[in-house]
Every structure is written in structure tokens, then in C-alpha cells.
Amino acid sequence: MESIQSISDAVNRGCIDGNEMGKLTVLPPSFTGGRRYMIQNYHDAIAICREYGPPDFFVTFTCNPKWLEIVEGILEAGQRPTDRTDIIVTVFNMKLEELLDDIRKGHAFGPCDAVLHTVEFQKRGLPHGHIILWTSTDTLQLTPTLIDSFVSAQIPDPKIDPLGYALVSEHMVHGPCGKYNVSCPCMKNGKCSKFFPKRYQEETCVDADGFAIYKCCQNDLYIDKGGLQLDNKWVVPHNISLLKKYQAHINVEWCNKTTFVNYLFKYVTKGADCSKVYLQRVRNAEDTPYDKETETVNEIKEYLDCRYICEQDTCWRVFGFDIHRHYPSVERMPVHLPNDNFITFSAKAKMDRVLSQEFLRKTMLTEWFIANQLHPEARELTYCQFPSKWRWEAKSRSWEKRCHHRPKICRLGYVHPSAVERFYLRMLLLVVKGALSFTDLRYHNGIQHPTFKEACRSRGLLGDDQEWYNAFDEAAAGATSAQLQNLFVTMILFCEVGDEYAFFEKVWRLLADDIQYQFRDIVGHKNYQMLDSHIRDYLLDELSTIFAKSGSK
Structure with missing residues (x-):
């Protein structure tokens, strides 16, 4: 895997074989259960949350080995349900699909806007599904009667x-x-x-x-x-109607609708449990798997080394059942500079031939420019709004006009502020309608600006630190406090933040939103309250540690 521009530079230097360039040990987002797979699903969940607001219910559905379908499926004498993992996962998948169908059709919690679910496998237990759902009912005016009607x-x-x-x-x-x-x-x-x-x-x-x-x-x-x-x-807590129909452990919870909702999505899309293996590496003073040839982290070996697969998980994968799905679908819109999109290729490929294939240069972004050039009516939409009226054809790599309106949510790939020009490109794609090319994006008020940053400045998108506030607020919708603390330090050290103190005052509660809960866990008292001054002190200690690791004095 490598970008078009890097391949072109390598060919100009005389490298023409695929095995001489690119990263060979990457687990793409399409690999079920991989790190990128779970991260992408997490960001999809946050995109749904951005569209419909905080979710309403969180349901945990656990397999019951005493289900009649499982008991009757065991034909050999002396066998127990745990001996027939294939039957357990097949029946659980049938029951889970039926439950999801009931939720989507409004039979369980009333009309539903969106549903997200993930299947997990305990090392010594049974498979279970986590389901998050958004109802169509207005839950802003919350009453005890409303919660009691479902839980x-x-x-x-x-x-x-x-x-x-x-x-x-x-x-x-x-x-x-x-x-x-x-x-x-x-x-x-x-x-x-x-x-x-x-x-x-x-x-x-x-x-x-x-x-x-x-x-x-x-x-x-x-x-x-x-x-x-x-x-x-x-x-x-449970829903008695679901309990009677499915006769299994079904925990139903009303969702916390505060800033901690992102931890709920993080929990659901966290992926496989790898912490024990990682701690053992630390204890043994072992490094992360590293490929000396490519001088990169070997993600495939890291996955194989850290992944525990139980028998239920094995059967689930063999049968090809989904471990994650959400409705409505989320269109992932790439953001890249000219010729900076990544492609995959065979190690045996001749790179000059790869570069000659125009098909590989086509992305959602470049074809958005083409659609705007060919269809005047398409110019009424920004890049992020485009999937609402146009659909992406993966086979032909082109945008086609939608015949029927279906719920569609889209999100632009996150870009860290340290990426500079790509960060400002993303900022422009959120506001500019009908751009015809990368060059056209930099054109404003009769002036062709040399950089995307200057184009942002011309449009009034920069100034008074507002771009950093916006970037932080967007990240806060999908990041944990630890990730936000690192982002804050990066912005202070490497971005042009004018008033650092005002920036801190605006965001410090987001940076410290888990400190209260860490202390509650330590003292074992879920209602323990800390003073704001104490929370700020602990936050400043954590930030000082991050600044020190970043080389700041």
C-alpha cells in the first residue's frame, strides 16, 4: 500500500518493482476485527450520533444455551450445548437477527431511527450482542413514565x-x-x-x-x-416483553445523554481484549512487532500475537456472520491532497504500469470534481452533502444520481491539525459547494491562493483561534479524554493558537471528563464528588506529563 505520489517519486528514482516500495504489513479497515475496522466503526457510530443526537437505549443480549432450538439440535447422547459451538452460534445469530428486526420495525421500543450492534465472545462464556438504538420518540422532555414503559x-x-x-x-x-x-x-x-x-x-x-x-x-x-x-x-434492568419473547438475559438501559456518550460507543466498538498480552510484553521488555525490511510496525503480526479467538468466535467467522452492523449506513468520504490517495498493489506488480491505470487515481473526492464539471445541478452541494442526492458506484468509481431517497449519513475522514494543508483542505470541503478541482478550491474573491490555508483565511475561516476551537469540538465528539489531552498538547506546541489560556478555559472540562470516574472507581463509591479545583489540578498534572514527553519544558 502506498500513495500515488510516492509511487511516482519512486519510479522517477528507478524503482519499478512492487516489492521495493510501500507498506507490506497493513490490516485494512475491511479486515473484520482489525484495529482499523473497529476504529472506523467507532467513527461511524459517532456520525450517527451527530445526525440523531445521543442514543436512547443500550441493550445487551446474551445467548441462552437452554433455548429449545439448541437442545433439540444436539442429537448425540452425552453431549452438552458447550460441545456444539456450531449450533450455539447459529441459533444465537438467528435470535439476534430477529431481535434487530423487531427493533427496526418498532415492535420493541416504538419507531426507530437508527440501530447499531456488535457481537462479542467471552473467553469462557457465551456470545452476546451489544445494541445501541435511537428511537423516533421525542425524548428531550424525559419523564419517569416514559422510561418505565420500556425498562x-x-x-x-x-x-x-x-x-x-x-x-x-x-x-x-x-x-x-x-x-x-x-x-x-x-x-x-x-x-x-x-x-x-x-x-x-x-x-x-x-x-x-x-x-x-x-x-x-x-x-x-x-x-x-x-x-x-x-x-x-x-x-x-430489563424489558419484560423482550424477556418473554426471547427468554434470555437481556439487559436494557436508558442511555446517559451527557458528554460521556462517546465512552458508550468506545465500549461497544473496542474490539478484542488485548491488554493482558500487552502487559506481558511490557513485563518481558518486549517491543511491538517490527519489520526490519520496511522499518514499520508489523500490524499483521501484532494482530496475531495479541488476538484471543475462542471456539464461538471461530465458528462465527467460518459461517461469515456479521460482528458489527449499523443502520442507516454511513458513507466514509476520504480527504487527500492531489495524487496523495493510497492504493494497494501486488508485490509482483510493475509500478510504471500501475501509474498508467487512471482507474486507480479515481477517488470519491476527485470524482466529486468531475460530477460538478458534468452536472450543473450537482454544484449546489458541498462534498459532505453530496451522498444525500448522489450514490457512489464502487465498480466504476463514479457518482450516480439517486433515483430514490434513502437515509444516508456521511462523514469526512478525520485529519489531525499537524497535517497542515490536508487539515485546511478538509475545512474547505465542509463549506465550499460545487468545486471543479483542487485549484478551484483555492480560488476566492477573484484571487487564486497558493495554499489551502490562505484560501481558508480569505473565506474568514481562520482568526481568533476559531479554527482550533472547531477542530477540537469535532474531535471531542468522538475521542476519549486521553486522546483529547494529546490533541490539546499538539495544538499548543505545533499550531498557531493565539490565546492558550482562553483555549484551556474553554475545553478543560472535556479534557478532564473521566477523572471524576477514575476516582470513583478507586474509592469504590459511585457518587463520590470531587471539587472542580481538584479536578483541574489532576488534569494539569496529566498535561504536564504529556508536555514533558513531547519535549516541552
Whole structure:
């Protein structure tokens, strides 16, 4: 893989063989489960969130090995469900697809605008799906009745709803843990990491941090588990209709609609668990896999070294089932400078022949220019707006006018401010309509500007640090606080920020949005509150460390 310009430069130097240039060890975004695959899906989720606002519900659906389809599928005597992974993943995929269909058709939570799901595999457990959904219902004026109509955290009355009582007893009771079972897997530092048992609550409400506290009354209803009588404080939030239909563990949560929503997407699209392998590398003083020939990180070996694949994951991949999908689809729009788009080629290819293929030079961006040249009506749209009325034909690498209007969300690839000209090119693509070429993008007020940065300045897109505020705000929609801290340091050190103090005052809460929760985890108290002055002090310590690593004094 290499850019057109780099290939051209290499050919001019006399390099004509494919094995003499490019990066050989890359896992592309199309590789299911790879790092780029998960990052791209994460940014797609943020794009959906930008279109429809914060999501409404978060659903975790876990496979039930006692499903009748699994039990009846085992024909050999003495076999258990865990011995037939193929049956487990096939039935779970059928059930998951049915659940997603119910959600999209509005049978579960009412009319739905968007749905996103990811399938995960526990090392010693069963496959489960994480589902995030956006309903069409206006949830800005939130009421306890609205949440209670979809989520319950109470034991049904066995006299009124015996089936609901039996299913909640089997699938939706946590633990017991704590003093009743100190060896329970949820126990960390002597406390339940899921914060069970919950406290009694007479009415559903949303706390100051944006988390829903569900109605949990003190009554005479109990469930016997492990010789203990457990009441409503041990019930996992659920939707009783879904529980009755699918008869499995289905945890339903009302989503936190504050700035922490990006951590929800990060959790859902985090990919495989690699931390233990990484820590072992550190302990053994091992380096990241490195290819000495190309002088680059060997991403394929890194993936193979760090990936744990259980038997359910193996069968899922063999059968070709999706591990991630979202509706509506998101069009990923590349941003590149002239002849700077990357292409893939065979190591045996002759690079002069590769350069002669005009087809490889066609990208969404270059063909947007062509469409604007050929179709005057296309010039009413910016590059980012273009997929709303035109569709990209991958085979011919061209834009075709849409015959039917379908929901379509698009996003431009993120560009770091340190990329300079590409960063300013992206800024122009967000506002300029009907550009005919890269040169045309730099034309404004009768002047042909030499750089994209000067064109941005001419259009009033620069000045008063507004471009850095905009770049930071865009990154904040999809980045964690650690990533934002590194971006902040980069901007201060390498970008022309005029008023650093005003910039810090504007963004410091975004930089520090996880410090409060880190301390809550440390002290084991989910309602622990820190003073703003203390949070700022800890943030400044973290920023000082990053500045020091960046070579700043």
C-alpha cells in the first residue's frame, strides 16, 4: 500500500518493482476485527450520533444455551450445548437477527431511527450482542413514565404474571455477591463492580451525572437464589416483553445523554481484549512487532500475537456472520491532497504500469470534481452533502444520481491539525459547494491562493483561534479524554493558537471528563464528588506529563 505520489517519486528514482516500495504489513479497515475496522466503526457510530443526537437505549443480549432450538439440535447422547459451538452460534445469530428486526420495525421500543450492534465472545462464556438504538420518540422532555414503559428493575407479581416472575428469576437476578459471595466474578476490591445491591427508589429519575435510577420499591416480593431471598435491589434492568419473547438475559438501559456518550460507543466498538498480552510484553521488555525490511510496525503480526479467538468466535467467522452492523449506513468520504490517495498493489506488480491505470487515481473526492464539471445541478452541494442526492458506484468509481431517497449519513475522514494543508483542505470541503478541482478550491474573491490555508483565511475561516476551537469540538465528539489531552498538547506546541489560556478555559472540562470516574472507581463509591479545583489540578498534572514527553519544558 502506498500513495500515488510516492509511487511516482519512486519510479522517477528507478524503482519499478512492487516489492521495493510501500507498506507490506497493513490490516485494512475491511479486515473484520482489525484495529482499523473497529476504529472506523467507532467513527461511524459517532456520525450517527451527530445526525440523531445521543442514543436512547443500550441493550445487551446474551445467548441462552437452554433455548429449545439448541437442545433439540444436539442429537448425540452425552453431549452438552458447550460441545456444539456450531449450533450455539447459529441459533444465537438467528435470535439476534430477529431481535434487530423487531427493533427496526418498532415492535420493541416504538419507531426507530437508527440501530447499531456488535457481537462479542467471552473467553469462557457465551456470545452476546451489544445494541445501541435511537428511537423516533421525542425524548428531550424525559419523564419517569416514559422510561418505565420500556425498562423495569422490579420483580413481577407471581400471582398476576407468573411467566414474567419465572423468567426474571432465571435470567435477570444479579449475584448474589458482596458479603453473601465474596468470590463472585463481579467483586473488585471487596465491592461489587456493578454496584449491586441497588438502593430502594420510589420513582424513576435521572441523577446529576445523567444516569437513570430505576424505580425499585420495597415490597414483599422475593426470589429464592442460592438459599437467599433476594428482593428488587438485585434485579437487572430489563424489558419484560423482550424477556418473554426471547427468554434470555437481556439487559436494557436508558442511555446517559451527557458528554460521556462517546465512552458508550468506545465500549461497544473496542474490539478484542488485548491488554493482558500487552502487559506481558511490557513485563518481558518486549517491543511491538517490527519489520526490519520496511522499518514499520508489523500490524499483521501484532494482530496475531495479541488476538484471543475462542471456539464461538471461530465458528462465527467460518459461517461469515456479521460482528458489527449499523443502520442507516454511513458513507466514509476520504480527504487527500492531489495524487496523495493510497492504493494497494501486488508485490509482483510493475509500478510504471500501475501509474498508467487512471482507474486507480479515481477517488470519491476527485470524482466529486468531475460530477460538478458534468452536472450543473450537482454544484449546489458541498462534498459532505453530496451522498444525500448522489450514490457512489464502487465498480466504476463514479457518482450516480439517486433515483430514490434513502437515509444516508456521511462523514469526512478525520485529519489531525499537524497535517497542515490536508487539515485546511478538509475545512474547505465542509463549506465550499460545487468545486471543479483542487485549484478551484483555492480560488476566492477573484484571487487564486497558493495554499489551502490562505484560501481558508480569505473565506474568514481562520482568526481568533476559531479554527482550533472547531477542530477540537469535532474531535471531542468522538475521542476519549486521553486522546483529547494529546490533541490539546499538539495544538499548543505545533499550531498557531493565539490565546492558550482562553483555549484551556474553554475545553478543560472535556479534557478532564473521566477523572471524576477514575476516582470513583478507586474509592469504590459511585457518587463520590470531587471539587472542580481538584479536578483541574489532576488534569494539569496529566498535561504536564504529556508536555514533558513531547519535549516541552
